[in-house]
Amino acid sequence: MSLRLAVAAALGALALFPLAGRDYYATLMLPFFGYGIALLGLNLLFGTTGLLSFGHALFVALGAYTAAFLTSKLGVLDLEVILMAAAVAGAVIALPTGLLCVRYVRIYFGMLTLAFGMLFYSFLLKFYAVTGGDEGMRVLRPRLLGLAWTSFSKVEFLTGPFYYYSLAVLVLGAVVMWRIVRSPFGLGLRAIRENAGKAEFTGVDVRRYRLSAFVVAAVFGAVGGALLPIPTGLADPLLAYWTHSGNLVFMLLLGGFGNFFGPVLGAFVFIVLQDQVMSITQYWRFVFGAILAVVVVFFPQGLTGLLDRRQRAGT
Amino acid sequence: MLGGVFHAAVLFLVAAGLQLVFGVQKILNLACGSFYALGAYAGVSAVSWALAAGAPPPIFPLVLVGAGLGLALVGPVIERLLRTIYDRDESFQLLLTFALVLMFEDVIRFVWGTAPHQLSSAYLVYGQLRVGGLVIPVYNLVVIAAGGAIAALMGFLLARTRFGRIVRATAENRGMAEAMGVDVSRVYVRVFTLGVALGTVGGALVIPATAAVNEMGIDLIVEAFAVVVIGGLGSMRGAVAGALIVGIMRAVAVATYPEVEMLAIYVVVIAVLVLRPAGLFAKAAA
Numbered sequence: 001m002s003l004r005l006a007v008a009a010a011l012g013a014l015a016l017f018p019l020a021g022r023d024y025y026a027t028l029m030l031p032f033f034g035y036g037i038a039l040l041g042l043n044l045l046f047g048t049t050g051l052l053s054f055g056h057a058l059f060v061a062l063g064a065y066t067a068a069f070l071t072s073k074l075g076v077l078d079l080e081v082i083l084m085a086a087a088v089a090g091a092v093i094a095l096p097t098g099l100l101c102v103r104y105v106r107i108y109f110g111m112l113t114l115a116f117g118m119l120f121y122s123f124l125l126k127f128y129a130v131t132g133g134d135e136g137m138r139v140l141r142p143r144l145l146g147l148a149w150t151s152f153s154k155v156e157f158l159t160g161p162f163y164y165y166s167l168a169v170l171v172l173g174a175v176v177m178w179r180i181v182r183s184p185f186g187l188g189l190r191a192i193r194e195n196a197g198k199a200e201f202t203g204v205d206v207r208r209y210r211l212s213a214f215v216v217a218a219v220f221g222a223v224g225g226a227l228l229p230i231p232t233g234l235a236d237p238l239l240a241y242w243t244h245s246g247n248l249v250f251m252l253l254l255g256g257f258g259n260f261f262g263p264v265l266g267a268f269v270f271i272v273l274q275d276q277v278m279s280i281t282q283y284w285r286f287v288f289g290a291i292l293a294v295v296v297v298f299f300p301q302g303l304t305g306l307l308d309r310r311q312r313a314g315t
Numbered sequence: 316m317l318g319g320v321f322h323a324a325v326l327f328l329v330a331a332g333l334q335l336v337f338g339v340q341k342i343l344n345l346a347c348g349s350f351y352a353l354g355a356y357a358g359v360s361a362v363s364w365a366l367a368a369g370a371p372p373p374i375f376p377l378v379l380v381g382a383g384l385g386l387a388l389v390g391p392v393i394e395r396l397l398r399t400i401y402d403r404d405e406s407f408q409l410l411l412t413f414a415l416v417l418m419f420e421d422v423i424r425f426v427w428g429t430a431p432h433q434l435s436s437a438y439l440v441y442g443q444l445r446v447g448g449l450v451i452p453v454y455n456l457v458v459i460a461a462g463g464a465i466a467a468l469m470g471f472l473l474a475r476t477r478f479g480r481i482v483r484a485t486a487e488n489r490g491m492a493e494a495m496g497v498d499v500s501r502v503y504v505r506v507f508t509l510g511v512a513l514g515t516v517g518g519a520l521v522i523p524a525t526a527a528v529n530e531m532g533i534d535l536i537v538e539a540f541a542v543v544v545i546g547g548l549g550s551m552r553g554a555v556a557g558a559l560i561v562g563i564m565r566a567v568a569v570a571t572y573p574e575v576e577m578l579a580i581y582v583v584v585i586a587v588l589v590l591r592p593a594g595l596f597a598k599a600a601a
Contacts, residue, residue: 046406052405052406052409054409100585100588100589103589104588106405107343107405107409108588110343110405110406110409111343111540111544111588112585112588114537114540115541115544115581115584115585115588116581116585118537118577118581119578119581119582119585122576122577122578122581123578125577126573126575126576126577126578242533242537243416243533246345246410246413246416249410249413250410250413253410282424283421283424283425284421285417285418285420285421285424286417286418286420286421286422286425288417289414289415289416289417289418289419289420289421290414290418292410292411292413292414292417293396293411293414293415293418296400296407296410296411296414297396297399297400297411300403300407
């Protein structure tokens with residue numbers, strides 16, 4: 001299978017990449033791992049279930065602040081614990097918000113998720129004592145697998161152990177998501193996307209399925225978000241701002257939401273392209289806006305849709 | 316309190332543009348905040364230019380409105396772009412307007428730079444009014460009056476004129492309007508341009524009171540959006556009520572508990588969406 005080959009080749013390339021000694025590009029890959037995980041979750045909502053969230057950044061920020069809170073306030077440095085805590089926090093917040101959000105579909109769902117995202121943003125911004133306000137919160141270097149890696153410099157740590165750790169979390173996340181999408185539950189979600197009324201008749205509890213998808217997406221968002229601030233050492237409120245949610249959807253669309261690997265590819269291309277365009281011009285937003293417009297108008301199936309034309313008929 | 320009403324007048328203009336476009340074209344236009352920012356920057360430039368030309372201060376509002384209206388010329392161009400996706404899913408329409416937001420942000424950065432632009436001199440020209448212990452800048456009253464006048468004008472335009480009837484018919488049922496001989500694509504161009512004009516004029520009018528900064532567009536859009544949700548999507552009366560609620564609530568919150576300023580707005584938005592998803596003043600009419 002060509003897909004299996006492509007995935008294996010991509011994994012191999014990512015695994016060997018830090019050995020090439022280009023530390024700059026290796027650190028550039030770190031946000032990709034975090035975003036890749038978050039987008040796998042977002043795609044379960046949009047690509048599989050057909051709900052467009054404009055507030056996914058809430059959960060990314062939640063994960064980032066969980067990491068910040070645990071490392072700098074509580075002194076918990078084990079990344080395994082941090083990721084678990086982020087997952088739990090994501091689920092705990094997603095349950096009540098999801099209960100309200102999934103009562104609506106289409107544009108109202110998007111608006112409600114956006115409102116929740118902005119609610120969290122203003123909380124982060126205004127409650128200075130808890131969150132550090134617009135200065136954000138520091139995220140300390142975590143311990144991986146119980147080891148502190150103190151003999152490593154910051155760059156060595158990031159391009160070495162942390163790089164492989166993040167890659168492993170992304171692979172693990174992809175495997176879990178693959179199982180979810182291929183399960184009867186995933187099939188039910190696709191049925192809801194195609195025709196919610198019919199799905200209901202065939203015995204799918206539509207609201208419950210949507211809520212479950214929302215919670216799973218939130219958990220992935222929070223876990224990805226917990227990895228994001230570690231390279232920079234800072235979690236700031238803009239992570240929850242609505243334009244960040246927009247960027248997440250942008251990445252998803254760029255890669256193609258109709259394909260399982262589309263979101264991961266989208267995160268990769270977005271980050272590499274952003275780095276390249278930013279080095280050429282300070283007006284990278286204009287270039288990106290133009291790219292998004294072209295993608296929306298001419299290639300709604302994204303890059304994976306272009307690579308695999310058969311996908312167009314399929315989704 | 317009056318500051319709240321002032322803010323509400325500006326919010327109303329932007330939200331009205333949002334409502335109009337949503338009511339007729341069924342597109343939730345995220346870029347209307349960008350039009351607002353664009354109007355603000357153009358307002359600064361226009362007034363500085365008028366000052367240099369030796370124009371007397373009392374005509375500033377006219378200069379500002381003129382700048383706003385002139386900018387509305389970008390409306391037809393953008394409408395042409397949006398036309399490619401009218402029959403597509405709402406998600407794509409939302410994303411295309413998000414693309415516009417990103418592009419306009421950099422257009423503004425490119426033309427006017429990143430430094431804030433301010434016109435404080437014009438603000439004080441109008442002086443202040445003392446009512447009891449209160450000091451009210453006269454310019455705020457001018458803007459409130461302008462907002463009220465535009466609201467009344469919009470009401471008249473939509474309810475009493477031939478154009479308004481056609482617009483309402485198109486909003487109600489596009490296919491039927493087309494069958495009755497309405498040139499729908501022309502109506503769309505006009506409605507969208509009008510929507511843009513409301514945003515740019517709103518931005519231009521606010522400029523003597525506050526500085527034009529890069530983030531003003533993306534900050535305002537979420538507030539305008541809150542107005543629309545509270546008032547009900549697609550309803551003009553809702554836009555007025557929503558703008559007043561958000562504007563005054565913000566002013567009260569700033570005066571009492573500054574921490575909850577934005578928080579309070581979103582809590583109301585969520586409450587409205589949950590309890591009355593169609594909004595407080597939901598009506599089919601645009």
